[in-house]
Amino acid sequence: MTMHFDFTDLQLVVNVAAAQSMTKGAERSFLSLPAASGRVKNLEQRLGTTIFFRSSQGVTLTPAGDAFLRHARVVMRQLEHLRGDMQEFASGIKGLVKVCANTTAMNEFMPDILASYLAAHPDVNIELRERLSHQVVKAVLDGSADIGITAAPAQDRGLEFLPYRSDRLVLVTRNDHPLAAAASVDFEDTLDDDYVCLAESSAIHAFLLQAAEEQGRALRFRVEVSSFEAVCRMISAGVGLGVIPHTAALRYVQDLPIRIIDLKNPWAVRRLHICVRELDRLPIFAQQLVQLMQEDASQAALEASGETPPLSLDRSHSGENL
Numbered sequence: 001m002t003m004h005f006d007f008t009d010l011q012l013v014v015n016v017a018a019a020q021s022m023t024k025g026a027e028r029s030f031l032s033l034p035a036a037s038g039r040v041k042n043l044e045q046r047l048g049t050t051i052f053f054r055s056s057q058g059v060t061l062t063p064a065g066d067a068f069l070r071h072a073r074v075v076m077r078q079l080e081h082l083r084g085d086m087q088e089f090a091s092g093i094k095g096l097v098k099v100c101a102n103t104t105a106m107n108e109f110m111p112d113i114l115a116s117y118l119a120a121h122p123d124v125n126i127e128l129r130e131r132l133s134h135q136v137v138k139a140v141l142d143g144s145a146d147i148g149i150t151a152a153p154a155q156d157r158g159l160e161f162l163p164y165r166s167d168r169l170v171l172v173t174r175n176d177h178p179l180a181a182a183a184s185v186d187f188e189d190t191l192d193d194d195y196v197c198l199a200e201s202s203a204i205h206a207f208l209l210q211a212a213e214e215q216g217r218a219l220r221f222r223v224e225v226s227s228f229e230a231v232c233r234m235i236s237a238g239v240g241l242g243v244i245p246h247t248a249a250l251r252y253v254q255d256l257p258i259r260i261i262d263l264k265n266p267w268a269v270r271r272l273h274i275c276v277r278e279l280d281r282l283p284i285f286a287q288q289l290v291q292l293m294q295e296d297a298s299q300a301a302l303e304a305s306g307e308t309p310p311l312s313l314d315r316s317h318s319g320e321n322l
Helices: 008-018 022-028 033-047 063-090 103-120 133-140 203-213 230-234 247-250 283-306
Strands: 052-055 056-062 096-103 124-130 147-150 159-176 194-198 220-225 241-243 258-263 269-276
Touching: 008 033, 033 096, 033 159, 052 247, 052 258, 056 063, 063 241, 063 269, 096 103, 096 269, 096 283, 103 124, 103 147, 103 203, 103 241, 103 247, 103 269, 103 283, 124 247, 133 147, 133 220, 133 269, 147 283, 159 203, 159 247, 159 283, 194 203, 194 230, 203 241, 220 230, 230 241, 241 247, 269 283
Parallel strands: 096 124, 096 147, 194 220
Antiparallel strands: 052 056, 147 269, 159 241, 159 258, 159 269
16 A cells, blocks of 8 residues: 655654644644644545544653654654755755765775865765764765775675775874883773873774773773874873774874874774766766765875875866775
């Protein structure tokens, strides 16, 4: 049986549930009480179940009504997103690319790429979200992201995984810390120390908590900061240790009294992939972003090998670890 839901009905249920009153819910929906009651009754008949318990004290949701309310709120949010997206198109924006990335890609690789891409595509907007690698894969799989950058291993889940970059997590200490003389350490051997880390909202924060929990330990966060530079400056001041991407640590080791130490743990080495559902079916402007990312990765690989042919990022194109 096909059910058709009216936007007004969805809004009415949300308003009545919030007010716990049919009268107040009707007022918030700009409907008369008889009209609102009739809409709810007709909706319940179509659903074959009651949505509200009615009493002299007001109305409350039935279990079916509670489920209906959850879905109604999701639909309402999606409609708001749709309205916002359409307003952007009306104001001249022609495209939107939703990207989910892990912490390393978010902070180390995407800023320069997106600056170049957006300069060449003034009619395209980018929605960039930071997620843990397994969450990136899920976002691409369920369609909430067009492009993902993940350190999760390539999987046959109906997705395409394109090789991107390699990086590794390293331990950063102050020069005079007892671990500073070590060539490499196991993450477990650092857990007696205080830690400096990115904010709780960052993917790397959650990842390190999980890595400590797998050792049966708790990570002792002494301070949380907003950037890798702040992590390194706090470490240089003697606040604690930190685990950050090697590419980030290299930027600050020359100017601060800190040491970079390899981690022995296999999870420290990350091979990043670009993850999409079907590359050929992405809008052309999204395919161009993937192409730019791949070209940037190729250039980085050449530079790492000592070969640096000129290649400008300012180009337009036609056509479960952390």
